[in-house]
Amino acid sequence: MRPIAQNIRALTLAIAIAFLMTSLGVGYWTLVAAGELSRDPFNPRLLAASIDRPRGRIVDAKGAELAVSRQTPEGWRRAYADRSLAHVTGYASFKYGASGIEGAYGASLIGQDAADPLGQMRARYLKEYADPGAVQLAIDLDLQKAVAAALGGRRGAIVVLDPRTGAVRASASLPNYEPGLVSDPAQQDLAWQQLNGNTERPLINRVAQGLYPPGSTMKIVTAAAALESGLDPKAKIRVDDPFQADPSWGTYRVRSSSQAHGDFDLSLAMQRSENIYFAKVGLQIGGARLAEYAGKFGIGTAPKCDLPAARGQISNTGALDRPTLLADTAYGQGELLVSPLQMALIAATIANGGVMPTPHYATAVKDASGAVIRAIAPGPVGQVVRADTARTVAQTMVDAVQAPGAFAFAAKVPGVNVAGKTGTAENPSGAPHGWFVGFAPAEAPTVAVAVLLENSPKGGEDAAPVGGAVLRAALGR
Amino acid sequence: MLRMKAAPRFAELRLLVFVAALLVLGYVAVVASAAASFSATPVVVPITFLGLALGLHLFLVARGARGDQLLLPLALALTAIGLVEVQRLAPERLALQQLTWCALAALAFVAAMLVPRDLSVLQRYKYTWALLGLLLLISPLLPGLGREINGARIWIGVGNLFQFQPSEAVKILLVVFFAAYLEEHREMLSAPPRRFGPVPVPPVPYLLPILAMWAVAMVVMVFEKDLGATLLFFGIFLAMLYLATGEPFYTLIGALLLIAGGVIAYQLFGHVQARVDTWLAPFAEESRFGPSFQLVQGLFAFANAGLVGAGLGNGMPERIPVVWSDFVFAAFTEETGFLGGLALLALYLVFVYRGMLIAVRAPTPFLQLLAAGLAFIVAFQTLVIVAGNAKLIPLTGVTLPFVSYGGSSLVTNFLLTALLIRISDVTARVRGAP
Numbered sequence: 001m002r003p004i005a006q007n008i009r010a011l012t013l014a015i016a017i018a019f020l021m022t023s024l025g026v027g028y029w030t031l032v033a034a035g036e037l038s039r040d041p042f043n044p045r046l047l048a049a050s051i052d053r054p055r056g057r058i059v060d061a062k063g064a065e066l067a068v069s070r071q072t073p074e075g076w077r078r079a080y081a082d083r084s085l086a087h088v089t090g091y092a093s094f095k096y097g098a099s100g101i102e103g104a105y106g107a108s109l110i111g112q113d114a115a116d117p118l119g120q121m122r123a124r125y126l127k128e129y130a131d132p133g134a135v136q137l138a139i140d141l142d143l144q145k146a147v148a149a150a151l152g153g154r155r156g157a158i159v160v161l162d163p164r165t166g167a168v169r170a171s172a173s174l175p176n177y178e179p180g181l182v183s184d185p186a187q188q189d190l191a192w193q194q195l196n197g198n199t200e201r202p203l204i205n206r207v208a209q210g211l212y213p214p215g216s217t218m219k220i221v222t223a224a225a226a227l228e229s230g231l232d233p234k235a236k237i238r239v240d241d242p243f244q245a246d247p248s249w250g251t252y253r254v255r256s257s258s259q260a261h262g263d264f265d266l267s268l269a270m271q272r273s274e275n276i277y278f279a280k281v282g283l284q285i286g287g288a289r290l291a292e293y294a295g296k297f298g299i300g301t302a303p304k305c306d307l308p309a310a311r312g313q314i315s316n317t318g319a320l321d322r323p324t325l326l327a328d329t330a331y332g333q334g335e336l337l338v339s340p341l342q343m344a345l346i347a348a349t350i351a352n353g354g355v356m357p358t359p360h361y362a363t364a365v366k367d368a369s370g371a372v373i374r375a376i377a378p379g380p381v382g383q384v385v386r387a388d389t390a391r392t393v394a395q396t397m398v399d400a401v402q403a404p405g406a407f408a409f410a411a412k413v414p415g416v417n418v419a420g421k422t423g424t425a426e427n428p429s430g431a432p433h434g435w436f437v438g439f440a441p442a443e444a445p446t447v448a449v450a451v452l453l454e455n456s457p458k459g460g461e462d463a464a465p466v467g468g469a470v471l472r473a474a475l476g477r
Numbered sequence: 478m479l480r481m482k483a484a485p486r487f488a489e490l491r492l493l494v495f496v497a498a499l500l501v502l503g504y505v506a507v508v509a510s511a512a513a514s515f516s517a518t519p520v521v522v523p524i525t526f527l528g529l530a531l532g533l534h535l536f537l538v539a540r541g542a543r544g545d546q547l548l549l550p551l552a553l554a555l556t557a558i559g560l561v562e563v564q565r566l567a568p569e570r571l572a573l574q575q576l577t578w579c580a581l582a583a584l585a586f587v588a589a590m591l592v593p594r595d596l597s598v599l600q601r602y603k604y605t606w607a608l609l610g611l612l613l614l615i616s617p618l619l620p621g622l623g624r625e626i627n628g629a630r631i632w633i634g635v636g637n638l639f640q641f642q643p644s645e646a647v648k649i650l651l652v653v654f655f656a657a658y659l660e661e662h663r664e665m666l667s668a669p670p671r672r673f674g675p676v677p678v679p680p681v682p683y684l685l686p687i688l689a690m691w692a693v694a695m696v697v698m699v700f701e702k703d704l705g706a707t708l709l710f711f712g713i714f715l716a717m718l719y720l721a722t723g724e725p726f727y728t729l730i731g732a733l734l735l736i737a738g739g740v741i742a743y744q745l746f747g748h749v750q751a752r753v754d755t756w757l758a759p760f761a762e763e764s765r766f767g768p769s770f771q772l773v774q775g776l777f778a779f780a781n782a783g784l785v786g787a788g789l790g791n792g793m794p795e796r797i798p799v800v801w802s803d804f805v806f807a808a809f810t811e812e813t814g815f816l817g818g819l820a821l822l823a824l825y826l827v828f829v830y831r832g833m834l835i836a837v838r839a840p841t842p843f844l845q846l847l848a849a850g851l852a853f854i855v856a857f858q859t860l861v862i863v864a865g866n867a868k869l870i871p872l873t874g875v876t877l878p879f880v881s882y883g884g885s886s887l888v889t890n891f892l893l894t895a896l897l898i899r900i901s902d903v904t905a906r907v908r909g910a911p
Contacts, residue, residue, distance in 0.1 A: 001667050002723035004845045005837045011720060011849065012833040015856045019826050022860055023819055025867040029779035030815040037780030042765060042773070045781055045793050096766070124787065 041103025047094045049110045049129065050076065056109040056132030058089050058101050060141045061169070061363070067102070067179075078102075078183040081141070084148035087173045087205035088139060088307070088361060091182035096192050099203070100179075101362060104306050105135045108365045108374075115365065115374040131368035138167035138363050146473035148172045150466050155454040156433075157206035157340045158466070160474050163348035163439055163448040165377065166357030169474065173206040208309035211337040212452060215423030216273045216460065217435045218332030220346055220393060222282055223266060225293035227389045229285040233396070236263035243276040245283055245323060252324055254279045254331070257424075270396040271406040273422065273460075275331040282330025287320030290330060296384045297346050298356065299338055304378070305359045312338045332423060344450035347437040350397065351419070351445035354390035356381040394419050398442045408436065410464035413472050417442035420467060424459025431455040436467030440475060447474040484541040489534055492550035496557055497527055503561030503789060510790025518569055522560060522576050529583045536587055537898070544902035545835060551828045552894045555879035556582075556887065558809065558821065563882050565790060566808055567801040571882055578884035582891035589895035596899060600843045603657035610650035613643035614693065618700055642885035644697070644706040645876075649893060651713055652850035659721035660843045667722035676726050691731070695738050702748050705873035708861055709854075711735050716853045720846055756871035771797060775804045775866050778811040786814030801882040803874055807866045822863065825878070829856040835901040840908075848900045851893045854878075 029037070037043060054069035054076050067089045069076045078092055090100020098106050107113060111130035112120045122128045147158050147170040160170040175198075181191035195203050204210060227233065239260050242253035256276050269277035282290055294300070294314045302311045315335040320326045328334035341359060349356040358378035365374040385393075397419035401408045408422045420438025427433055434456035439448040449470050456462040500523050508519045530553045537549070556579060563575045593599070599606065616633050617623035624632040632642055659666070662683055671678045694711040697703055715731040718724075742749040755769035765773055774797040781792055794800050794808030801808075810818035832852025839845040855878050862881075865872040876886040 001664060004720060004723075004842055004849075007720045007723045008833055008836050008845065008849045010723075011716060011853065012830065015829060015833075015853070015860075016826065018860050019822055019856075022864050022867065022869065023822055025864060025869040026779065026810060026818050026822075027815055029776055029867055030782040030810060030818065031784065033776075034780040034783060037777055040777070040780075043777045043780070044774075044796050045777065048793055127791075 039107055040097075041090075041099055041106060042097035043106075044094060044097070046106040046110060046112075047092055047098060049112075049123065050092070050132075051094060052076070053110075053129060054132065055092060055102075056111065057134040058109075059134050059136050060139045060144075061137065062140065063136075064141045066137065066139065066141065074186065078180060080179045082144060082148075083176055083178055084144060084172045085139065086176040086179045087207065088137070088168075088171050089179055091179040093182050093188050093192075094185065095188055096182060100205075100307060101135055101137065102179075102183075105362060105365065108133075108135055111368075113365050113373050116367075133365070133367040133370070133373070135362050136364040136366060137361050138162070138165075138169055139171065139361065140169050143473055144170045144172065146170075147470055150451075150469040150473070154456065155200065156452045156456075157210055158449070158451050158470060159207045159340050159344045160447060160449050160470060161344055161348060161357075161359060163351035163357060163445050166345075166348070166359045166380070167363060168359060168361045169447075170470075171205075171207045171361070173204070173210070175200050175202040177202045205307065206340065206452070206454075208303070208305060208307055208339055208341040210452070211310050211312050211339055212433050212435075212454075213333055213336050213425040213427055214338045214343060215332040215425030215433065215435050216275075217343055217346075217421050217423035217437045218329070218336060218338075219270060219273065219278050220350060220397065220421055220437070221294055221297050221299075222278050222290065222330045223270065223396060224297075224350070224385045224389050224393050225290050226266075226281045226285050227392055228293070228385060229289055231266070231281060231285070233266035233392055236265055237269075237277050237280055238262075239264050239274055239276045239280075241276060243279060245280075245327065249324055254327055266392075267396045267399045267403075270400040270421065271403050273400075273407050278331040279327035282326050283323060287322075287326040287329075290326065291315075291318070291320045293385075294329075294336075297349065298342050298381070299336070303339075303341055303345060303359050304381070305341065306361050306376070309341055309359075310339050312336075312342055333426060340450040340452045343435070343437045343452075344448050347419075347439050347450065348445075348448035349384050350390050350393050351439035351448050352380075352390075353387045354383055354385040356384045394442060397421055397438065401438065407460065408438075408464045408467075410461070411436060411438060411468040411471065413440060413468060413475060413477060415477065416440050416471075416475060418468070418471060419445075420464070422460025422464050424461075427455075429455065431457050432459040434459040434461070434463035436460065436463035438467055438471065440471050447471060449474070482541045483539050484543060486534065486538055486542070486546050489537070489546040489550055492547070493530055493534055493553065496530060496550055496554045499554055500526065500557035500561065503558065504564060506789035507561055507565040508790075510788075516569065518572055519564060522564065522572055525576055526557065526560060526579055529579060533583055533586060536590070540590065542590070542898065542902050543905040544898040544900070545831055547831050548828065548894050548898055548901075551824055551831070552879055552891065555821075555824055555828075559805070559880035559882070559887075561789070562805050562809055562880065563801055565812075566795055566805070567882055571801065574884075575882055575887075578887045581884065582887045585888045586891040586895045589892045590899060596844065596847075596896075596903065599653045599847070600657045600660070603654050606650045607654040607658075610647045610654065611693070613647050613650070614697065616643050642883070644701075644703065644709075645885040645889040646892075648709060648713060648854050649851070649889060649896070651710065652717065652847060652854065655714065655717040655721075656843055656846035656850055659717060660841075660846055663721040663842070666718075666727075667724050676730075677724060691734050691738070694735070695742070699742065699746065703874070704749065704752060704871070705861065705875035708735075708873055709858060709875060712857045712861075713850065713854060716857070717846065717850050720849050752871045752873070756868065759868065771799075771804065772868065772872055774798070775807040776868060778804070778807040779867065782811045782814050782818070784814050784816060786810070786812050786817050788812060802876065803862070803872070803881075804866055805877050805881050806863050809880070821880075822859070825855065825859045828852075832897050835897055835904065838904050838908075839900050840904055844900050844903065848897055851897055854893060855890070 058067035090102040092098045092102040111132040157173045181187045241256035241259045264277045303309045401418045401420045411420045418440040419442045423435030425433040434453040436451040439445040451463045451467045694707045718727045759769035759772045778794045789812045792811040797804045836848035864870045
């Protein structure tokens with residue numbers, strides 16, 4: 001029988017090891033994870049610093065104020081210029097945390113930007129707060145108003161970005177909310193309760209967090225994948241509605257939206273948005289190849305944006321291993337889910353010679369004197385497809401808008417070549433979603449856009465004119 | 478305590494100076510940072526406490542106690558930190574209440590130094606203690622007497638004035654019973670006549686207490702909804718079993734039983750499931766402002782700590798609900814930093830180490846088991862709550878010994894400290910060492 005003293009020593013050793021591991025756990029939260037948690041928009045400490053002091057301003061690309069702190073008899077209150085920017089500016093509530101830019105740049109807005117460690121330490125240890133400056137966005141308030149007007153009262157989202165830099169110039173999501181109410185201690189409880197009880201989920205930024213089947217806008221990805229797999233864009237592929245690859249599909253068939261019978265090349269298939277053409281192309285290149293390109297174009301990965309963005313998915317499992325699923329995915333149905341921001345980035349990649357830009361809302365953090373503390377200009381994500389592939393796809397997208405009889409004709413802008421693609425996405429929640437994604441001018445693109453209209457009766461047919469209006473406003477025409 | 482001849486305890490006295498410095502500095506920092514108008518409490522509390530501390534020291538000196546001189550200053554230092562934190566975090570009336578509990582704890586300490594006159598009483602009447610423990614344990618379930626507070630039915634109370642958490646005292650009774658029971662039967666348990674492969678199989682009757690203990694732990698989890706107590710009781714029991722037999726298989730089997738019980742409870746009971754789910758994904762959108770709010774705010778407090786902390790009174794730990802009880806470690810760490818948290822853990826580790834040292838040196842197996850079990854209570858409880866704060870294990874509502882606000886816990890821990898000092902006193906007398 002072991003002496004008890006020996007057991008005591010063994011137990012003491014075990015206790016000492018447990019203390020060591022617990023210490024490591026505490027060290028993880030206090031030292032390793034601390035940075036990220038300190039910037040978490042729900043951490044009340046950043047917001048506490050602005051209870052008795054103004055927060056920094058949020059301004060647009062031209063310096064127009066989007067969010068400012070105003071002195072009221074009850075203390076400092078946040079005022080927001082434009083409700084259509086609710087999801088961009090976000091709210092700043094001491095109780096419910098902060099969202100949008102208010103959350104993502106929470107430290108910058110109280111004069112403690114990460115690029116200014118001295119200011120951070122003065123605030124932390126000496127309680128000496130620098131006068132907060134401003135966070136400047138790429139948003140253009142005039143364009144934003146035009147975009148909100150183009151969306152009308154419809155549930156959906158529109159995002160406009162510069163394909164060369166990824167800077168977001170306009171971003172509207174409906175339904176939206178009044179961020180000033182959530183930020184006001186007197187009204188926040190009621191507002192928060194109502195917003196969270198609302199089944200239409202107005203707090204969700206549909207631009208970056210809303211996920212939808214892409215419908216025919218997916219054909220841009222399928223076309224690029226096929227071109228890089230050796231598809232000849234001029235080759236004719238026979239389309240006979242309805243289509244079934246082999247009897248193992250049972251009763252399942254791919255339908256053409258125009259009950260087509262005839263020979264299609266890539267350009268015509270894009271103009272007429274021919275499902276059967278793309279289903280056949282998808283089956284030709286195979287599920288692995290299509291999944292690879294969908295992944296390269298960012299589907300299934302959250303865009304590295306400064307606002308929270310959803311990942312989406314290629315399929316429930318991430319693979320395209322069944323022929324019917326592959327055929328459906330190739331023309332944009334199946335189990336695909338994407339956000340409007342992801343579709344805008346796909347359009348921007350084609351516009352930008354195959355290089356995907358990194359999306360960002362903010363462009364600079366400035367101090368109280370207006371000097372730039374930190375410029376925000378993230379480099380591109382990388383080369384997604386070859387430049388010549390991008391050029392060929394871009395031409396088919398121009399045809400899809402400009403050619404006689406093209407489906408997306410309503411997106412035309414006088415005097416400018418527009419490249420675009422509509423989509424009508426069937427979904428379980430009712431009428432199809434309408435999509436338009438595109439860019440202009442086609443020769444040297446400066447604007448990329450994605451329009452999504454939830455449950456819009458005519459789908460893409462409703463979205464194309466909205467896309468046209470947005471492009472006109474963005475190009476100043 | 479047999480002898481009445483006074484004997485000096487200089488080491489203890491020197492250490493008390495540090496306790497006084499800790500308390501006064503902490504109070505000054507906390508009071509200076511608070512914007513509140515002047516009140517008498519911040520003056521009354523530290524002075525009274527230092528009086529109590531000196532009183533306890535002088536009592537030991539007067540009784541001629543020869544035992545350990547580190548434990549009392551360590552316990553007082555931890556209690557002082559607790560007072561500073563209550564002053565910092567809790568409403569003012571709680572600070573005065575905690576001071577009252579300190580006085581009661583000091584009384585309990587004195588009483589435990591005097592009664593029983595001979596520690597062998599603990600060994601002789603072991604089944605009485607077990608029965609008493611069991612009665613205390615189920616007392617919160619009795620109608621009229623029991624109280625449900627914060628979702629756990631672990632309190633007894635008379636009117637609204639007096640509330641006590643009997644499971645705290647039960648821990649000591651359990652250790653006493655197990656020390657006595659295992660000391661008696663440890664031969665049979667550690668060298669049983671039959672073995673199943675490497676697994677010892679003691680005769681069935683000896684296994685009964687193990688199964689009974691498991692059943693009790695499950696009852697506490699299910700009916701009193703107290704996951705912390707469940708974990709503590711069972712952990713104490715397994716540790717005692719190991720100490721007596723040196724047989725890791727019992728601990729292994731016991732741990733498996735506990736996990737099995739936990740898995741079944743997870744399937745069957747909402748409160749167990751909620752705890753585990755919020756632990757796994759505290760930042761999930763649907764629970765961030767709901768069930769995991771407390772844990773998330775605690776992690777934010779850690780994140781604000783950095784290496785040296787925000788400074789006492791300078792952080793924002795008051796955002797954590799009932800911070801002065803469940804999250805006092807996170808609050809202390811936020812304001813004193815990773816280093817402060819480490820220092821606090823080190824105080825516990827030294828306390829536990831001294832306790833284990835007393836156990837190793839104790840003259841009889843019963844006293845060895847008793848001292849080691851008592852030290853283990855402090856170690857295990859500290860680990861469970863600190864690891865719960867740091868999201869290493871699911872959060873359970875046990876107190877941080879000596880520091881958390883709460884009377885039952887404080888009184889129990891001072892009883893425990895007194896017992897350890899008495900055991901070391903016995904050792905010193907038996908060995909005749911200074």
